[in-house]
Each structure stands twice: as C-alpha cells, then as structure tokens.
Amino acid sequence: MSTAENANADVLLKVHQAALAGMQAAGPGPLGRAVAFYAEMQAFGHDVSETTFRDILTCGGEGAEALKRAWRIQLTDWDYANGPATTAWAAGTEPRTDERRAAIHDRLGLEPATRKVLDAEIPVQKTAGPVVISQERKPWRGIGTQRGVDWYWPAYQRYLQEKKGWSPETTADLGDAAERVVERLADPTSSEAYQSKGLVVGYVQSGKTANFTGVIAKAIDAGYRLVIVLGGTLNLLRAQTQRRLDMELVGRENILRGAGNEVDSDYADDTAWLRNKFLSHGGMPSELGAFDVERLTTRANDYKSLAQGIRALQIEKREKGLPLYDPRNLDHAAARLMVVKKNKTVLAKLVKDLEKIKGLLGEIPALIIDDESDEASPNTANPNRSDGPDRTAINQKLSELLGLLPRAQYVGYTATPFANVFIDPSDTRDIFPKDFLISLRRPDGYMGVQDFHDLDSKIPPQERTFANSNEKAYVREIGGSIEEEDDISLRKALDMFVLTGAMKIYREAEDPRVDENHFRHHTMLVHESRLTAEHSELRGRLLRLWDEGGYTGPSGRERLRELFESDLLPVSRVRADGFAVPGSYDDLAPYIGPAWARIGADDRPVIVVNGDKDIERGEADFDRRAIWKILIGGQKLSRGFTVEGLTVTYYRRRAGNASTMMQMGRWFGFRRGYRDLVRLWIGRNESSGGLRPQEIDLYEAFEGICRDEESFRAQLEQYSVMVNGKPQVTPAQVPPLVSQHFPKLKPTSRNKMYNARLVEVRSPGQWSEPTAYPAENQTAALRHNTNLWIPVLDRLSDTTTHFSFHNADTGITHGFDAFTGQLTPEDALAVFRSLKWHGQHFAPSLAYLEAISENRREVDDWLVVAPQHSSSVQRIPLGTHKRSLSWFSRKRRQERYPLFGAISDPKHRAVAMRIAGSLPHSNDPNTEKHVARRRGVITLYPVLEQRPTVTATGEADLRGLVMAFAFVAPAAAHGQDEKVVRFTTIDSAQEDEAIIDAT
Known part of the structure; x- marks a missing residue:
C-alpha cells in the first residue's frame, strides 16, 4: 500500500467505525448514507466511496486488515444475532446462514460487487450453536430496549479479543452460548x-x-x-x-477498590x-x-x-x-x-x-x-x-x-x-x-477423546498411519501388569518428555507464531494410584530413571535420536499444523540441553501433588511461575485442576465409574502449537501380562464412555428441535433417556419413580444399533435369539453381492461383500417382537417399528444384509444347513451391565442408509438396484467375544453367540408427525416433576 492508500484506509476505518457504531441499537442500515454523514461531519477530504471500500479490503496492508477486522466483528455480531430484537431487520432469517447475511447486505444497501468481496473476505460461520433442552419460557431478553447496563459483557468480549487473541467468531460463539443460559x-x-x-x-x-x-x-x-x-x-x-x-471480568479498578495503591493489591x-x-x-x-x-x-x-x-x-x-x-x-x-x-x-x-x-x-x-x-x-x-x-x-x-x-x-x-x-x-x-x-x-482446537481414538474410522487397521490414525499418532501402550515396574515404557515416556520440551524450545527460536511465553509450561503427568504411599515410591522410581537417563551424554542422546526418528519426527511431519519441524535430529540436538535444564537442572524434576498443601506451597501453581516438571498425582489432579502445558501422560490408574474416568482425562484440552507432540501412554488389556478380572482395558473403557457420550449428545440435538413451536423433550424427561445408556439407573429412593416413560424413538433413515443383548451367562436367552434368526439365515442368497458407497466429500469408496435376503414387514416384526434383551432398551425402537410396519403403513419390505470378511479365517457354521458365515469379534463393557460398545463396522453403514433413502447416489450399480423408497435394511452381525473352541466332533462351541443386528428404517417413515421421540407422563398433574412417589 502506498502512503496515500494508507491514509485513505485510515480515513475509511474511522468513518466506517463511526457508521457501524451508529447501527448498534437498531441493526444494519444504509451504509452509504451513514459513511457520507460521518465523512462530512469530520470534514475528511478523501474518497470514501463504496468502490474505494472494496479496493482497500482486497489490497492487503495494515490499514486494510484493521478495516477488515472492524467489519468482521460487526458482521459476526449480526450473523449470530438471535431473539426478538433482531425481528425488525433480520427478515425472518436464521442466524449463521447465507440468508441472514443476504438480509444484512440488503439492509446495508450494498452493491453486488461489495457483497461478493465481503462474503469472500469474511465468510459466514455456519457452525451450529449449543444444544438446548428447555421448558417453555416467557421471553424477557431483547424485548424492547436492552435490559440493564451493557458494560461487563462488552468489556469481557474486548478482553478476549485484544488480550487473549480470540477471533470475533470464537467470541461470538461464546456470547451465543452464554446468551442461551x-x-x-x-x-x-x-x-x-x-x-x-x-x-x-x-x-x-x-x-x-x-x-x-x-x-x-x-x-x-x-x-x-x-x-x-x-x-x-x-x-x-x-x-x-x-x-x-x-x-x-472484574478488572483492575474494581480490584483496587478500597486499596491505597497498586502495591496493596492482592495481585x-x-x-x-x-x-x-x-x-x-x-x-x-x-x-x-x-x-x-x-x-x-x-x-x-x-x-x-x-x-x-x-x-x-x-x-x-x-x-x-x-x-x-x-x-x-x-x-x-x-x-x-x-x-x-x-x-x-x-x-x-x-x-x-x-x-x-x-x-x-x-x-x-x-x-x-x-x-x-x-x-x-x-x-x-x-x-x-x-x-x-x-x-x-x-x-x-x-x-x-x-x-x-x-x-x-x-x-x-x-x-x-x-x-x-x-x-x-x-x-x-x-x-x-x-x-x-x-x-x-x-x-475448535480442543483435543478430546475423539482425538485419541479412531472412532468409526473407515480405514482398515492395516492401512492406518500416523497421518490418518489418532491412535497411531498419539497413543502408546504400557507393557506389564500394574504390579510390575515397566521401566521400559516409563523410560520412553520420559525420553519423549525431554524431546517434546526440546521441540517447544526449537519452535520458540524458529517459529514466528510462537513467542517466548507460548510454552511457559511443559508438563508430564504420571497417574498410577490415589495412594500417597505409592506416590512416594513412584517418585523414587522416576528420579532413578531421570538420573540414569544420560540426557547430557552420548548414551542418552543416541536413545533420543532413535525415538525422534521413529516416533516424534514422522508424527510431526504430518500433524504439526504448520508449526516448525526440524528436518533431522541434528537440527533439534542443540535444544536438548536447554530442555533438560528447564526440567531438572534444579535437581527437582518431579513434583508430587497428592494434597491441597502440595498445591498451596506453590509448587504446582501455574499462575505464579513457569513449570517444566513431571507431576505425580492422585485425586487432587483428577478433577477441575488444570495441568498447564500437559504434553506427555503416563496413565495406568483404575477408576470405578464413567464420570470419574472422564474427569481423569487430564490429557484433554487445548494444545495450540504442540498438538503433534502430545503422547498418551496407557494400560491395555491385550498385552498386559494378565490383568486381574476386575481390571479393564483403560483405552477401550475411554472409547466406550466416549461413544455413550457422543450418542447421548447426538440424541439431545435431535430432541432439541421444536415441533409446532413446542419442545419435544423437557429436562424432566431426560433421565429416562439417560437410562437407555445406563440400564441400572433408578431414582435413589425405592419409593420414587420417574414421572416420564420413554415410549417411542423414531429413527427414519438413521443407523440404529441395539447393544443391550442378554448377558453371556444367559445362554437360554441367547439361544432363543439365535433360533429366531435361523430361518432368516437359511433364506440368504447362495452367493455374495459386492456393495460399495462413494463419499463425494472425502473421495473415499468403501465396499464389502455380503449375503442378502428379504423379509416382509410381518416376518421382520415377528422377529423384533420375540427378541430377548437385557432390560427394556429396545422397547422404544420396537414401538416405532410396529407403527411403521403394521398393515405395511410405511415400509414395504426389509433387505437383510450379512456382511462377510474378505478372508475365510473368522467363519462359523450357522443355520439349519450349517452354512459358513463370518463372525465378528466384539467385547462387552466390563462394567455393571453387559452392554456392548459399537458392534457394526462403519464401512457397512453408508450402503444401508443409501438403500433406505437417506444418503445420495452411491455410484455403485449393485447398491443402487436395491434402493427403494419404502425399503428398510437389517444388517446382521454374528458376534463372539472370543474365538470359538472346536468340540471333539469338529463343531464350533457357539454357546456365547450373540445374533446382533442394526436396522435402518426407510427415510420416509416419519410416523404421524415430525417428532423423533415420544413419552408418556405417569402423573400428568405433576408433569414438570422429574420424580414422583411410586404410590
């Protein structure tokens, strides 16, 4: 930008800021008139036309960026605006949509070229807002004039953007979520x-x-x-x-209120x-x-x-x-x-x-x-x-x-x-x-359970790499049982902690996006026990490994080189998000010594935090000092406490319930600038050397909890959609939904009961997968279910069909071979009605299947699909004629109830959903010829928790066989209205009460 252009940009910024400020109360209005007014009032002798505005927005430079930021803040505010106050100008449009942005442009009176530039430079952020389940309420926010004094929220908003570097979109997301509360x-x-x-x-x-x-x-x-x-x-x-x-929020002036001067402040x-x-x-x-x-x-x-x-x-x-x-x-x-x-x-x-x-x-x-x-x-x-x-x-x-x-x-x-x-x-x-x-x-930017698991990955395990597998990139297995001292795994974790510390210092020196305070903290968390005595023993073990590490000598450096080349470098090359990555270990080597010094030069590389006093002494006070340390913790580090800069976690501790386990996931959080460096060492069952029966595979347990949570959140999103202006679900009706995930859930008191009972869950075009099959020791119930499916198995095709689905968004095509068959609605319903379950999990789905199947109201037939593995290794004889079919290895969750996690293979789902009409064209003729508007799909999964033994007569022992299945109802089978869930109220006189007396 020339000097004249910069001056013009500064003038435009001032008049546009004034014009936009004048629109705060009433919403967007004619921009040309407002800009002309403020330019004349200030006697600016520069060109403030709309053409110049467009030119400056696209030319780059500091002045253009400042002008663009002012517009980004205001457009985001209007894009997100909701409630009665927007009615006057939003023209009935929904927030965060192209229609809302077009309404804004119309109100501003912008030329088509200007609209195009603004939409290109400041696109509409279409991320959905929070999910809300609520009672009907009387609106009071945004009715007429703004209630109160608009002071502390704008101040907080400015603080987040100016002091913490939040984008206008992120701040608007926060403001929208806070407003919903x-x-x-x-x-x-x-x-x-x-x-x-x-x-x-x-x-x-x-x-x-x-x-x-x-x-x-x-x-x-x-x-x-x-x-x-x-x-x-x-x-x-x-x-x-x-x-x-x-x-x-409070701010300096309120903090100093009553204090003589800054020295008297508690800060x-x-x-x-x-x-x-x-x-x-x-x-x-x-x-x-x-x-x-x-x-x-x-x-x-x-x-x-x-x-x-x-x-x-x-x-x-x-x-x-x-x-x-x-x-x-x-x-x-x-x-x-x-x-x-x-x-x-x-x-x-x-x-x-x-x-x-x-x-x-x-x-x-x-x-x-x-x-x-x-x-x-x-x-x-x-x-x-x-x-x-x-x-x-x-x-x-x-x-x-x-x-x-x-x-x-x-x-x-x-x-x-x-x-x-x-x-x-x-x-x-x-x-x-x-x-x-x-x-x-x-x-955005948050690393949670999903980032450490390959949930529903369509990539076969043998094809997974550091680039396409979260587990391969971030998760490392701890060998040995809990009683053993597996120094090999712990040594590697310590080595990785030193290497990742060196990477952070390298980025401070080499990456312009990283300032000297970006990596103020660098921590490793070791989580093995809640017992303080064991913390002391673990501290001694860590200190010994640290002292024997040789990090400043040739033996340690060679070990670090091998770990860098086999693990850290290949992961960072594909997951560094553009942050600096050294080309070789020799480029990183100068930073190993400084990393070692920050961690342990004071001879105190390990901090034990197993009580309030440990924290109060300031050793783990991240606000007061920079911390580059290894932390050993128990309960005090498992809830609420934020371990800043956490990069390496060594987690072996057992936990008794889902919420406790989730709270122990201290490795979750925001990791800007070092996502690629994060590593989790965690206990696994497969190679644990014989865990006690009550011990669980921690990694799989976290995955199971994650699936429960994500399923539940997805349900809430469905149920939050208003139907005819009324909420489908109120908070009092949510506990019965939770009990679908936790069948043991009951009110604490024996003489109390839930006032709402879940009657029906509708799932047109959606993959629905029951998991509450009878327990492994309920052999009679399992055998009963298998016998129900045997006539269906006997009627499957003699040869397999190859199905596939091409995802146009990802460019990936997934296919599989399957035997197929067909069921009438009456025959399918006879099976569904006769199945035995653990608890009443299937009852709401059954009500839906009955409603759409009886008299063929909304379904003509069901296509039965039995997927087959590409190899012949996992096969068992099933059905009257003992035909050879693939079986699937799945494990129940080792908790108080015998539910499975996900049973299906993700690559099977898209084909079924396409045939049922909820996905676009598959680009596969075999899939397309089965598509029908009123057709549902049943996918069968014979499941065994362990490889079957062969009897003396040569037959497989199938006593633990679970005939699992998933179904996709026709996408057009919505039922009588658009509701996706239906409840009955036990006592309608107390419909707002979640719990009532059982009597």
Whole structure:
C-alpha cells in the first residue's frame, strides 16, 4: 500500500467505525448514507466511496486488515444475532446462514460487487450453536430496549479479543452460548420471584470457565446483583477461579477498590498484573455510567464471616420506597461477587450471614454458578432412613442457600452428561436442572477423546498411519501388569518428555507464531494410584530413571535420536499444523540441553501433588511461575485442576465409574502449537501380562464412555428441535433417556419413580444399533435369539453381492461383500417382537417399528444384509444347513451391565442408509438396484467375544453367540408427525416433576 492508500484506509476505518457504531441499537442500515454523514461531519477530504471500500479490503496492508477486522466483528455480531430484537431487520432469517447475511447486505444497501468481496473476505460461520433442552419460557431478553447496563459483557468480549487473541467468531460463539443460559434465567426485574435451575454440559478441560464468565458478565449487566461461584473443593481450584474472574471480568479498578495503591493489591506479586494483562475499564465503572463489582472474596481469602462482610451484602437502594429489583434501584447498585469453596464450614458462614439480612434477600436477584456440579453438590446420602432423608453436608448448605434466596438462579457446570445432579433428581429441593439443559459444542482446537481414538474410522487397521490414525499418532501402550515396574515404557515416556520440551524450545527460536511465553509450561503427568504411599515410591522410581537417563551424554542422546526418528519426527511431519519441524535430529540436538535444564537442572524434576498443601506451597501453581516438571498425582489432579502445558501422560490408574474416568482425562484440552507432540501412554488389556478380572482395558473403557457420550449428545440435538413451536423433550424427561445408556439407573429412593416413560424413538433413515443383548451367562436367552434368526439365515442368497458407497466429500469408496435376503414387514416384526434383551432398551425402537410396519403403513419390505470378511479365517457354521458365515469379534463393557460398545463396522453403514433413502447416489450399480423408497435394511452381525473352541466332533462351541443386528428404517417413515421421540407422563398433574412417589 502506498502512503496515500494508507491514509485513505485510515480515513475509511474511522468513518466506517463511526457508521457501524451508529447501527448498534437498531441493526444494519444504509451504509452509504451513514459513511457520507460521518465523512462530512469530520470534514475528511478523501474518497470514501463504496468502490474505494472494496479496493482497500482486497489490497492487503495494515490499514486494510484493521478495516477488515472492524467489519468482521460487526458482521459476526449480526450473523449470530438471535431473539426478538433482531425481528425488525433480520427478515425472518436464521442466524449463521447465507440468508441472514443476504438480509444484512440488503439492509446495508450494498452493491453486488461489495457483497461478493465481503462474503469472500469474511465468510459466514455456519457452525451450529449449543444444544438446548428447555421448558417453555416467557421471553424477557431483547424485548424492547436492552435490559440493564451493557458494560461487563462488552468489556469481557474486548478482553478476549485484544488480550487473549480470540477471533470475533470464537467470541461470538461464546456470547451465543452464554446468551442461551441467561435468557433462561428469570427476569431480574420481575415482581414475581422464580428460581430457575439449569445444567450446562461441556467437555473436560474445554473452556467451561470462559462460558460461565460470559454468563456472569451478561447476567450482572441484566441486573443480577449477587453472584456466588462455587469454585471446586480445593483451595487452589477456588483461587484459580477467583483469579480468572478478577483478571478477565472484574478488572483492575474494581480490584483496587478500597486499596491505597497498586502495591496493596492482592495481585501485587502476580506477573500478569505487573505486565498489565488484567482487564482495565479505564476508570471506575460507576463513574463511567455503569456500576461497580465488589469482591467479597479474594485470591487468598475465601468467604469469611466478618461484620464488614455482612454490611457488604446489604445492597444500598437509591429509591428507598421501591424494592431492590426495581430498575431504578437495580441499575445503580453495585454487584457483589464471591468465589466460595465447596466446603461445609465456609458455606455455613455464608448462610449464617445471609440469615442476618433476611429482610432484603427476597429482593436480591442472585446467580449461583456451581463449577464441577457433579462433585460434592448432589445429595448422595441414604434416602431411606426411618427419620426422613438425610443430606450430605454440602448439599444441605446449598439447599439452605437456595431457600434463603427466593430470586436465586442455579446453574451447574459439568463435563459429564451423566452427572449425578442430572440423573438423580430424587430430592425436589435439590439442584436437578428442571428448567434447562444446555450441551455446549466441542470447541475448535480442543483435543478430546475423539482425538485419541479412531472412532468409526473407515480405514482398515492395516492401512492406518500416523497421518490418518489418532491412535497411531498419539497413543502408546504400557507393557506389564500394574504390579510390575515397566521401566521400559516409563523410560520412553520420559525420553519423549525431554524431546517434546526440546521441540517447544526449537519452535520458540524458529517459529514466528510462537513467542517466548507460548510454552511457559511443559508438563508430564504420571497417574498410577490415589495412594500417597505409592506416590512416594513412584517418585523414587522416576528420579532413578531421570538420573540414569544420560540426557547430557552420548548414551542418552543416541536413545533420543532413535525415538525422534521413529516416533516424534514422522508424527510431526504430518500433524504439526504448520508449526516448525526440524528436518533431522541434528537440527533439534542443540535444544536438548536447554530442555533438560528447564526440567531438572534444579535437581527437582518431579513434583508430587497428592494434597491441597502440595498445591498451596506453590509448587504446582501455574499462575505464579513457569513449570517444566513431571507431576505425580492422585485425586487432587483428577478433577477441575488444570495441568498447564500437559504434553506427555503416563496413565495406568483404575477408576470405578464413567464420570470419574472422564474427569481423569487430564490429557484433554487445548494444545495450540504442540498438538503433534502430545503422547498418551496407557494400560491395555491385550498385552498386559494378565490383568486381574476386575481390571479393564483403560483405552477401550475411554472409547466406550466416549461413544455413550457422543450418542447421548447426538440424541439431545435431535430432541432439541421444536415441533409446532413446542419442545419435544423437557429436562424432566431426560433421565429416562439417560437410562437407555445406563440400564441400572433408578431414582435413589425405592419409593420414587420417574414421572416420564420413554415410549417411542423414531429413527427414519438413521443407523440404529441395539447393544443391550442378554448377558453371556444367559445362554437360554441367547439361544432363543439365535433360533429366531435361523430361518432368516437359511433364506440368504447362495452367493455374495459386492456393495460399495462413494463419499463425494472425502473421495473415499468403501465396499464389502455380503449375503442378502428379504423379509416382509410381518416376518421382520415377528422377529423384533420375540427378541430377548437385557432390560427394556429396545422397547422404544420396537414401538416405532410396529407403527411403521403394521398393515405395511410405511415400509414395504426389509433387505437383510450379512456382511462377510474378505478372508475365510473368522467363519462359523450357522443355520439349519450349517452354512459358513463370518463372525465378528466384539467385547462387552466390563462394567455393571453387559452392554456392548459399537458392534457394526462403519464401512457397512453408508450402503444401508443409501438403500433406505437417506444418503445420495452411491455410484455403485449393485447398491443402487436395491434402493427403494419404502425399503428398510437389517444388517446382521454374528458376534463372539472370543474365538470359538472346536468340540471333539469338529463343531464350533457357539454357546456365547450373540445374533446382533442394526436396522435402518426407510427415510420416509416419519410416523404421524415430525417428532423423533415420544413419552408418556405417569402423573400428568405433576408433569414438570422429574420424580414422583411410586404410590
């Protein structure tokens, strides 16, 4: 750009910023008129025409980027806008669509060429928002003028973009998700007090704190004046949350409120404070037309029962004769914020102080945020006591807190969809999310379970590489049983930790996208036991391996070279996301010494964290210092605590249940700049040297949990679609859905029952795969099911047909051979009705199959497909004529119920879905000739958990045979309406209650 062009870009930026700012309240309006007005007002003598605007947007340079950023922020805001306030200008369009963008262009009055440039430079972000399951509600957000003072959310939004480098799209995603929560809280100015209770489900280590910070910002802007954040059960977790809120939301001026100067701040020794990384409002908000936030807790101090604390809770009213929730009082009152540890004593102090100002409590709009809400908060005490249900201590205090604050809104946050607060709503005084459940989307850049498994990969195992297999890239197997000291695996993990540290330093030196603070932390987590005595032994073992590692000598360097060339380099070459990768070990070698020094030059390469005091000493305080260490941890590192810079994990610990296991997945999180360096060493069953029967394959267990969660999230997304303006599913109806995944799930109390019963699940055109087959020891039931399918097997074709499906998006074609047959709707229904199951899992699907099959209402026939392996190794004799058919090796989950994980092979699904009409043309004549509008597909899988033994007569022992199947109903078989799920209410007089008395 020339000097003149730069000057023109600067002028255009100023007038466009002014024009866009003028459209904030009413939405997009004629741009040409607004630009001309501001240009004339400022007496700018430059060309501000639309043609010049287009030219500058596409010419590059600093001025063009600034102009583009201003438009990117505003267009994203309009693209995402939702609710009644958008009605006036959005022309009935949905957010994040081309139609919405076209409506914006129309309102701006842009020329076609300008529209084309803007859409090319700033494309519409079409990612879906969070999934919401909610009661019907009366809207209050965005009705008429904006409620409250719009201050803290815009400040937080600016902080994320300017201080943390978030894109406008990412910030808009966060704002949209936070808005979905706030709009479901009660109107803080309503004369009628109402307690809304909800649950927000994220992912482990996925940014839930950012979401509830956004919720708090929007809520206090709207009028909530008391915010209580329950910040975990550890002092450090509470302190971490306090610091995060202080830094990103409260701001310097509110923190210094009452302090003499910066030296008196509780962050005077904090590096981020000294480097001006805390949010600043530019003055006290109350002096700038907004309101202040008063902290009732600090980083060092939890809530304390003090006289000044009580006075601080007494919010002053400007209009004494009006209630606090009247806007004339609310908009001028300071908000109170406290971050409280989930501790009986601390909560008791808070409850006691609140009781002293009971007269005011009915007027205070309050918000309670419960971080890690499935830990400590639920009532897990025995409900069957003769003197009435007992309550756990923390749950009791939570109940008292809600009882004292009639205008309190409770929002729990969890990473486990099957959390106790969600599946155990027996106590109506408890924290069951009766009003809403919001499932957050998996954020961009997040590494979760899916990134460490090849879920539903269509690539055969023998063809998987570092490039196309997550497991090959990131997962390494631990040899030996838990009792053995497998120094070989642990040595490799340590070597990888040193190598990846050297890679980080190499990137600091060689990659312009990586600054000196990008890799402030570099950690390895060793997770073997919760017992402190075993932690001490493990520390000694790690120190011995470290000392014997020879990392500064020839023997160690040669070992590192081999690991670099066989593992680190080939993975980084294909998964580095453009970050710098050394061409050879010799290029990396100069950085090995500095990495070793950062980790262990102080002779303390290992930190043991098995208690609060270990953390409080600061050894693992990632806020206060840079940490390049190996961490040994137990329970204190398995929930809520963020291990920053985590790159290598050595995980061997057993866990008792799904939610605990998911919380132990500390290797999940954001890994910008080092995704390719992440490695997970984990215990596997196949080569474990004889695990005890109760021990599980940890890697497979995580995969099973992931499948359950993803299936459940997908179900929620289906059910969240409104039908005729009404929700298909309310939160009270969700527990029966969860029980489809956990058949043992029941209300805690024996005299309670779910008020909703799942009656029917409709799945037109979708792959549906039952997994709840009778247990292995239920031989009679298994034999019964096999006998039902034998007539079907006998009628299969004599020869196989080769089916295939070409995916136009990926360019990949997958095929398989299969025997085929055909069933009438009547014959298929006879089999479906007669099958035996573990529990009632199949009943809702059966109701759907009956509805579409009876009298051939929506299905004419079923194509039966029996896929065959390409080799003849896994074959067994089946049917009356003992024909040789392929069998499939699958394992049940080694938990309290005998469900399988996924049974089907992913490459079979597309063909079935195409034949049933839910996928486009397959480019395969054999597949296409079977396609029919009213045809369903049944895919058969004879399953054995282990290779069958051969009897003395030469026959295979098939006592454990499971005749598994999947079905795809015709895509046109929708049933009577567009609903995909149907419930009955046991007691319609209590339809909003999740649990009722069984009597």
